[in-house]
Amino acid sequence: MRHNLKVDFEIDVCIIGGSIAGNYLAYLLAEQNIKCCVIEEHEILGLPFQCAGIISQKILKLAPFPKSLILNRVKTAKIVAPNNQSIELSGKENPVIIDRIELDKFFGKKAQEMGVKYYLGEKYLSHWGLPNNKVCIKTSKNNIVAKIIVGADGPFSKVAKRYGIKNTMIPAVQARVKFNYDLNKTAMHFDQRWKELFVYIVPEGENGVCRIGLATSDHPNKAFSNFLKKIKVDPSQIISRQGGALPFGYPKRFAFKNTVLLGDSACMVKATAGGGIVMLVSAARILAPAISKSLEKNDFSQRFFRKTYERLVKRSLGIELKLHFLIRLILMELKSEDFNRFFRMYLNSKDLYEIVENYADMDFPLKLIGKLLFNREFMQFVCFSFYYKKFAYHPKYY
Numbered sequence: 246m247r248h249n250l251k252v253d254f255e256i257d258v259c260i261i262g263g264s265i266a267g268n269y270l271a272y273l274l275a276e277q278n279i280k281c282c283v284i285e286e287h288e289i290l291g292l293p294f295q296c297a298g299i300i301s302q303k304i305l306k307l308a309p310f311p312k313s314l315i316l317n318r319v320k321t322a323k324i325v326a327p328n329n330q331s332i333e334l335s336g337k338e339n340p341v342i343i344d345r346i347e348l349d350k351f352f353g354k355k356a357q358e359m360g361v362k363y364y365l366g367e368k369y370l371s372h373w374g375l376p377n378n379k380v381c382i383k384t385s386k387n388n389i390v391a392k393i394i395v396g397a398d399g400p401f402s403k404v405a406k407r408y409g410i411k412n413t414m415i416p417a418v419q420a421r422v423k424f425n426y427d428l429n430k431t432a433m434h435f436d437q438r439w440k441e442l443f444v445y446i447v448p449e450g451e452n453g454v455c456r457i458g459l460a461t462s463d464h465p466n467k468a469f470s471n472f473l474k475k476i477k478v479d480p481s482q483i484i485s486r487q488g489g490a491l492p493f494g495y496p497k498r499f500a501f502k503n504t505v506l507l508g509d510s511a512c513m514v515k516a517t518a519g520g521g522i523v524m525l526v527s528a529a530r531i532l533a534p535a536i537s538k539s540l541e542k543n544d545f546s547q548r549f550f551r552k553t554y555e556r557l558v559k560r561s562l563g564i565e566l567k568l569h570f571l572i573r574l575i576l577m578e579l580k581s582e583d584f585n586r587f588f589r590m591y592l593n594s595k596d597l598y599e600i601v602e603n604y605a606d607m608d609f610p611l612k613l614i615g616k617l618l619f620n621r622e623f624m625q626f627v628c629f630s631f632y633y634k635k636f637a638y639h640p641k642y643y
């Protein structure tokens with residue numbers, strides 16, 4: 246019965262999701278004159294706003310955009326322990342705070358100008374393979390035949406679900422708040438009560454507004470209001486509230502027959518900080534040539550996409566994303582006193598300070614971890630926190 250459906254149009258590539266992953270990929274494909282379209286369930290690109298918008302400077306080289314989209318640049322990250330002791334990291338990172346709504350729109354507009362057709366207010370429903378090596382995509386308004394479908398439809402991806410992939414999700418809460426905070430500084434407050442992330446304070450710029458948020462699976466709204474009370478934010482200072490979800494894990498499978506996943510749908514998110522933009526933009530830059538080659542060779546097999554996309558992304562980003570996840574699992578095991586002890590140790594150790602200042606990287610932690618593994622104080626801390634506490638001091642062994 247499905248095969249009797251009226252086909253509304255045919256296209257080479259159909260991208261589901263018109264947010265940063267979908268729009269940036271559409272722009273890269275349009276640059277190569279590949280015929281593609283974007284299906285977006287919302288009427289307006291960039292909305293709803295669900296992002297703190299803090300990205301490492303690498304984005305400026307990976308996906309250049311106008312300077313007017315940069316609202317602020319921060320020089321220091323203040324990391325706060327549960328007992329309010331804090332350390333400040335300056336490093337070379339100098340992340341930018343961006344206007345995320347306008348960033349999504351910017352690449353969407355560019356793609357449209359280059360001939361990509363956008364179907365806004367239209368929802369992807371399902372897709373299935375056709376005998377002619379193509380797929381039929383059913384949306385709320387059209388039946389589309391395409392050679393390739395890209396699932397850039399975010400953490401709750403329906404395209405991913407079609408292949409049995411379901412991301413573990415951590416609810417996130419955020420608010421734009423009138424809050425006097427140092428323009429040059431971003432803050433991260435660690436606590437066991439929000440162990441899957443930290444509370445972040447990100448100053449938007451000279452407008453005196455900060456984006457404050459957290460992610461936790463344990464009563465996020467309550468944890469968030471308690472934190473706002475702690476830093477003496479009155480409800481009248483809250484300008485708007487945002488919500489969202491962070492996929493929790495690392496990318497496992499994201500290439501299938503005629504189908505690939507990109508961005509949050511493939512869990513390309515750093516489990517330490519919840520950021521996904523540098524990762525998905527880097528992955529899109531691998532995916533665009535892979536799509537171009539597959540159209541050239543008329544090969545849309547899972548084997549082809551695994552070889553030209555999945556394996557390359559895993560090689561360049563996968564190890565780092567797994568490391569982010571491992572660090573997060575370790576952080577989740579730490580108790581408040583462990584955090585406090587770590588901060589004390591850091592403040593008294595010149596070696597640790599130098600390693601962190603020279604090797605810390607918001608996106609790629611491999612080098613830093615490599616250096617820390619050879620630092621005696623750090624390893625003593627890890628051994629004490631995990632080995633001794635769990636085994637040596639365990640009542641079972643006395």
Ligand SMILES: Cc1cc2nc3c(=O)[nH]c(=O)nc-3n(C[C@H](O)[C@H](O)[C@H](O)COP(=O)(O)OP(=O)(O)OC[C@H]3O[C@@H](n4cnc5c(N)ncnc54)[C@H](O)[C@@H]3O)c2cc1C
Binds near residue numbers: 261523
């Ligand atoms: C509170 C919060 C703060 C964050 N802060 C940062 C940060 O500071 N820095 C950073 O790098 N990252 C941050 N992130 C993560 C970042 O926002 C995501 O990694 C990024 O938005 C993922 O982009 P995406 O295009 O893959 O998915 P999304 O941005 O989720 O977009 C998916 C798109 O698909 C559309 N869609 C979904 N289903 C369908 C359907 N069935 N049919 C049609 N369209 C559909 C949606 O409407 C949406 O437009 C944050 C996330 C949250 C929740």
